[in-house]
Amino acid sequence: MKLGAQVDSGGTDRTRDTVARIILERGPQNAATLADRLGLSAAAIRRHLDALVADGLLVESEPRPAAQRGRGRPARVYAITDAGRAAFPHAYDDLATTALRYLRETGGEQAVVAFADHRAESLARLLTGDVDPAADPLTRTEALAESLTAHGYAATTEQASAGVQVCQHHCPVAHVAAEFPELCEAETRAFERVLGTYVQRLATIAHGDGVCTTHVPVPPVDRTNTTSGRA
Template sequence: MKYVTGTVNTRESAASRASAVPPAERGTRARVARLILEHGPVTAAALGERLGLTPAAVRRHLDALLTEGMIEPRTARQRGQRGRGRPAKLFGITDAGRSAFEHAYDDLAGSALRFLADRLGDEAVADFARSQVSALVSRLTPIMREVPEDQRLRVLAEALSADGYAASASKTGTGGEQLCQHHCPVAHVAAAFPQLCEAETEAFGQLLGTPVQRLATIAHGDGICTTHVSPRHHRESKESGR
C-alpha cells in the first residue's frame, strides 16, 4: 500500500470503492492498515489505543479493510495454561494488503534476475544480491565502529526502516536479540530468488559482528522477517576456539 498525501493508493478496484469515502476517513484507514503491517497481528483495542480511536471507529475501519481483502482475522496463540474466555482476535495483513505496499517494478526485477540466472547461473544472482546489500554495509560500517555493541541492532533497525523495511529490535529471553522486519519491498522477488535473503542475512552478521540466524521470512509466507542475533559471547567463544 502506498500512501500519498495521507491516503491509500490501492489497486484500481479498491480505489473506486474508496472514492466515496471522505479524505479524513481514508487517511485514518491508511494509518490503521500501516500499523497492522508494521506491528504484526494486533487487536482492535491496541489499534484504538495507538491511534486514539473509539472502538466503533476502529471496527468501521477494520470492516472496510476486511471487505477490501487487505487484512484478515487471526486467533491469538495460547501460551501456557489457557485462561477463561475466548482468545483475543487479531488482525494481520494479507498478501493482497502487503502487495499494495510493495514498490513498483517487481515484475521487471524478477524478469531481470531470471535472465541473469539463465545466462550466467545462480552464482551470478548471488553476486548481484551481495552487491545490493553492499551499500548498506558500506554506509553503516563506520557508524557501527562508533556506537556501543548493545546499540548496534537498534542502529541497523533504524537504517532498515528508513529503507522501507519497517524494522524493530528487541531483546530475547536467552540473552540474545531479535530483528523483525514487518515489511519487505522485494518479498515477491525474494520468494523466487532466496539469494536476496541470504545476502541480507550475511550482511547483518557482518555489521553486528556476531552470528545471526534467519528464523522466518515474508518471502516464504511468514508474517514478518525474523532474525535471531546471538549474544556477543558466542562470537568470542568461537574466536577463542580457533
C-alpha cells in the first residue's frame, strides 16, 4: 500500500494511511487511543491495524515498562516498521540530486562520472560474491538477477533472441538517474565486470520505461554431446 496520501476517513486506504502516519509521528500507539483519536469503533480500528501488520508496515508489541500503569494486562501497542517508514514520501532523492548538482558545479562532469563509477564499483563487489565466474553465461546471468533482487532491485531474467535479458523492476535511484544518466551507464559497466561479458542496456526506468532491461548475449547451448551418449 502506498502511504502519504491526504486524510480521508471515507476511504479505507486513506484511513490506514492516517493510522500509520499517527504512529510514525507520535510513536507506538494502542488500539484504544487510535480509535478515540479517529472516532472509529474498536473493531474498525483493529481491522485497519491488522491489515497494516499483514502488509509489514506495522508491528504489534508489548508496551514499554514505563508506559504500564494501573492493574490488569497492559494493552499491546503498534509501532511503525522500517518498511512502513520507507513507504512515506521522503526527501532522500532531492538530497542526492542536490549533492550531485553541487558536485558537477564544483568538480565538473568528470567528478559526477567518478562518483557514478565509485557507486557502481561498490555494487559490483556486492554482486560478485553471488556469481560464479566459472559457471556458464546463462547461470551467471541468473545468479546476477537473484543477487540484484537480494539487494532491492526486484530482478528477473527472460529468454531473448541470441541471449537473455535481465529485467530490473525496481531502481532505488531512478529519480536521481533521470537527471544523471551517468549512474545507469556505470551500473551497466558493473554488470559487464561481474558477468565477464559485454552487455547492452535496452531500457531504463529513469528514462520513463517500465523496467530496466539489460541484454546479455548468451551463446546457444549445444546439446549434441549430452544426447549422443545416451542409450
